[in-house]
Amino acid sequence: MANPNNQNPNNQPPDNNFFNNNPLLTFALFSAIVILIFKTLVGDSGTLKENVGPNVRVKEISYSDLKDLVKEKALKKVEIGQQYIRAVSSDGRIIYTTRVVRGDSDLIKELDKNKIEYTGFSETNWFTEMFGWMLPFLIIMGLWMLFASRMQKSMGGGLLGIGNSKKLINSEKPNVKFDDVAGVEEAKEEVQEIVDFLKYPGRYVELGAKIPKGVLLVGSPGTGKTLLAKAVAGEADVPFFSVSGSSFIEMFVGVGAARVRDLFEQAKKDAPSIIFIDEIDAIGKSRAANGMMGGNDEREQTLNQLLAEMDGFGTDTPVIVLAATNRPEILDPALLRPGRFDRQVLVDKPDFEGRVKILKVHVKNVKIARDVDLEEVARLTAGLAGADLANIVNEAALLAGRKNQKEVHQQDLYEAVERALAGLAKKSRRINPKEKKIVAYHESGHALIAETTEGAKKVSKVSIVPRGLAALGYTLNKPEEDKFMMQRHELWAEVDVLLGGRAAEEVFLGEISTGAGNDLERATDIIKSMVEVYGMTDVAGLMVLEKQRQSFLGPTGGGAREFSEKTAEAMDEFIKSSLDEHYKQVKARLEEYREAIEDMVKLLYEKENITGEDVRRIIKEFEERNGLQSKVHDERDEIEKELEEDAQMKPSNKNDERSDD
Numbered sequence: 001m002a003n004p005n006n007q008n009p010n011n012q013p014p015d016n017n018f019f020n021n022n023p024l025l026t027f028a029l030f031s032a033i034v035i036l037i038f039k040t041l042v043g044d045s046g047t048l049k050e051n052v053g054p055n056v057r058v059k060e061i062s063y064s065d066l067k068d069l070v071k072e073k074a075l076k077k078v079e080i081g082q083q084y085i086r087a088v089s090s091d092g093r094i095i096y097t098t099r100v101v102r103g104d105s106d107l108i109k110e111l112d113k114n115k116i117e118y119t120g121f122s123e124t125n126w127f128t129e130m131f132g133w134m135l136p137f138l139i140i141m142g143l144w145m146l147f148a149s150r151m152q153k154s155m156g157g158g159l160l161g162i163g164n165s166k167k168l169i170n171s172e173k174p175n176v177k178f179d180d181v182a183g184v185e186e187a188k189e190e191v192q193e194i195v196d197f198l199k200y201p202g203r204y205v206e207l208g209a210k211i212p213k214g215v216l217l218v219g220s221p222g223t224g225k226t227l228l229a230k231a232v233a234g235e236a237d238v239p240f241f242s243v244s245g246s247s248f249i250e251m252f253v254g255v256g257a258a259r260v261r262d263l264f265e266q267a268k269k270d271a272p273s274i275i276f277i278d279e280i281d282a283i284g285k286s287r288a289a290n291g292m293m294g295g296n297d298e299r300e301q302t303l304n305q306l307l308a309e310m311d312g313f314g315t316d317t318p319v320i321v322l323a324a325t326n327r328p329e330i331l332d333p334a335l336l337r338p339g340r341f342d343r344q345v346l347v348d349k350p351d352f353e354g355r356v357k358i359l360k361v362h363v364k365n366v367k368i369a370r371d372v373d374l375e376e377v378a379r380l381t382a383g384l385a386g387a388d389l390a391n392i393v394n395e396a397a398l399l400a401g402r403k404n405q406k407e408v409h410q411q412d413l414y415e416a417v418e419r420a421l422a423g424l425a426k427k428s429r430r431i432n433p434k435e436k437k438i439v440a441y442h443e444s445g446h447a448l449i450a451e452t453t454e455g456a457k458k459v460s461k462v463s464i465v466p467r468g469l470a471a472l473g474y475t476l477n478k479p480e481e482d483k484f485m486m487q488r489h490e491l492w493a494e495v496d497v498l499l500g501g502r503a504a505e506e507v508f509l510g511e512i513s514t515g516a517g518n519d520l521e522r523a524t525d526i527i528k529s530m531v532e533v534y535g536m537t538d539v540a541g542l543m544v545l546e547k548q549r550q551s552f553l554g555p556t557g558g559g560a561r562e563f564s565e566k567t568a569e570a571m572d573e574f575i576k577s578s579l580d581e582h583y584k585q586v587k588a589r590l591e592e593y594r595e596a597i598e599d600m601v602k603l604l605y606e607k608e609n610i611t612g613e614d615v616r617r618i619i620k621e622f623e624e625r626n627g628l629q630s631k632v633h634d635e636r637d638e639i640e641k642e643l644e645e646d647a648q649m650k651p652s653n654k655n656d657e658r659s660d661d
Contacts, residue, residue: 058095066098070110078111078118086121171266174230174240181231182361183354183386184224190345191215191232194320198236198272201318212343213310214321216280216336218328219347222387225324228347229276232322239273241266245282248302256283256302264309264319272318280323286332303332310340349385352378358386362393369407376410380417380460380478392416422474423467431472436605438505438513439464439473444600445504446475446497447615448593449586455493459612464604472515488536491526496586498523499579503586508597520579527575539574540567596622 061069066087069075078087080100087096111118178188197204197211204211217225226242233240243263248256267273283302310321323341325331335341350358355378363374381389395416400408431439443462450456457477464473477497486494502516530536532545545563563571590597599618603610623629 079121174234176230176234182357183350195235214341216341216344217324222385223347224386229322233274239270242276245279257305260305275321277323281325281327367407369409440601440604441504442501443473445500449500450497453493455490463609495523507590
């Protein structure tokens with residue numbers, strides 16, 4: 001069985017050999033010993049010491065003193081080398097040493113004149129010559145050991161670590177349960193039978209049922225795919241072998257396939273067990289897309305080995321392969337056929353009820369105040385994934401700690417939501433009064449069009465405090481309810497809201513700025529998608545001009561162009577004329593509500609942040625003064641009334657105990 005503490009999962013004794021674990025230190029120690037021996041055998045002058053008696057001493061003198069001794073005939077023998085000269089005194093008790101002076105020939109003449117024996121000698125010996133030959137070899141060996149040790153660490157052992165994946169596989173027994181995974185109830189139901197099979201495999205074998213070998217968890221980043229996989233292992237109480245898809249790919253061909261074999265061998269030994277491959281698209285990309293590119297041979301061999309291993313164990317083998325990806329459209333068809341990853345489970349972004357449950361899970365260990373309303377936070381976070389909600393709760397706790405509070409309050413959660421949606425507030429960024437005025441009118445234009453246009457999202461907050469990298473202000477909108485599709489009038493309403501900022505600048509300031517760049521880009525993309533993807537215009541009718549990709553994450557184009565130049569010209573003309581037409585309508589609306597905009601700008605100047613309630617109050621007061629009747633407010637009131645009635649029919653989540661989630 002796997003080690004739940006993830007320590008020595010393969011039950012191998014630790015390698016305590018100092019020399020094996022520290023090759024570079026071993027080499028340095030060896031070199032130091034060699035140098036020490038060399039220094040011991042070689043004298044201070046660089047010549048070999050003679051075996052002189054105990055009464056003989058060595059004395060270093062200058063070159064001129066040596067010449068004086070020669071003239072005095074006080075020497076018995078002189079030995080001359082390339083760097084040093086040594087001489088024995090006439091009584092044999094002293095050995096004189098000195099350095100050679102280049103270009104001086106008087107010494108030889110004096111030696112001949114005084115009839116003193118002299119010879120040459122070599123200042124090196126067999127040891128120094130051998131060390132000189134060995135030194136390059138030792139340097140090369142040291143570099144090789146450095147390269148080998150780094151390769152071994154990066155590749156996990158073996159011969160340079162090639163093929164051994166034990167250190168890359170995280171083996172554990174998770175203590176995560178289904179109660180710890182919220183907001184993905186349908187996905188939990190889909191994988192529940194896998195838990196039953198791992199707990200009671202005999203029940204299914206006797207019936208002749210074939211449990212799926214592989215389950216592919218599909219969803220956008222942060223939706224909890226890895227957590228759900230761990231919960232399956234935790235509920236079944238079986239070993240959980242997790243590895244990233246990129247861990248199989250190395251520079252050596254065949255390494256990935258060997259690691260796949262090693263992974264499945266470990267899982268089979270500890271069966272029943274679960275193998276989890278995160279980001280499987282790293283090795284499971286469609287082979288047809290690779291063409292003739294030889295650089296993908298390693299990935300293709302790894303994929304082939306994975307396919308072979310999944311075919312290698314029968315349907316009664318209690319080993320389940322779970323994999324996660326957010327790009328299922330690029331996976332190879334062989335992976336998705338029946339008998340391999342024959343079941344795909346969508347782990348989608350949570351709806352309102354799911355977000356409430358996720359928030360309750362994440363606040364279990366957080367001290368929250370009585371004024372905290374998690375349902376209100378869930379309404380503000382439509383479209384966010386579980387990881388985003390966890391980050392919001394953590395950010396709120398950090399904000400409360402920074403304020404030296406004992407509990408997390410509702411305002412802390414509001415600020416955390418704003419940080420997640422709009423970015424970090426740049427309180428130190430001081431904008432000049434002129435730009436502040438432009439931003440106030442710009443954001444007021446967004447807010448007014450959002451509140452007076454049918455199908456637009458309700459305003460939650462308007463701010464002229466800079467946030468994020470470049471935003472000098474922002475308007476937060478929230479829908480009345482979760483939406484998984486949009487009607488045509490709602491898309492046009494979104495376009496109107498985006499154009500409201502630029503239109504307000506032109507109407508009230510008589511000049512436009514660069515602040516609407518992103519608004520215009522998004523408005524253009526919406527109309528372009530209505531033409532190319534959704535068939536909502538007369539330009540192409542029901543003909544789809546661009547195929548969608550990753551449709552479960554939302555409509556995104558980017559495919560190959562599949563229409564003529566004539567159609568492209570018609571589409572460009574339609575986008576331009578639509579933007580112009582709606583821009584005129586938005587400017588007319590702003591002219592009609594001029595007083596309301598001025599009141600909104602004045603309040604923004606005073607507070608810098610105003611709520612959606614402030615915006616609606618200003619608009620309502622203006623309409624009452626001028627005898628206008630807003631159909632949008634009436635429709636929204638009806639929708640909110642219906643939602644409240646539905647909520648009363650269901651059991652309230654607000655006072656549920658957290659342990660039940």
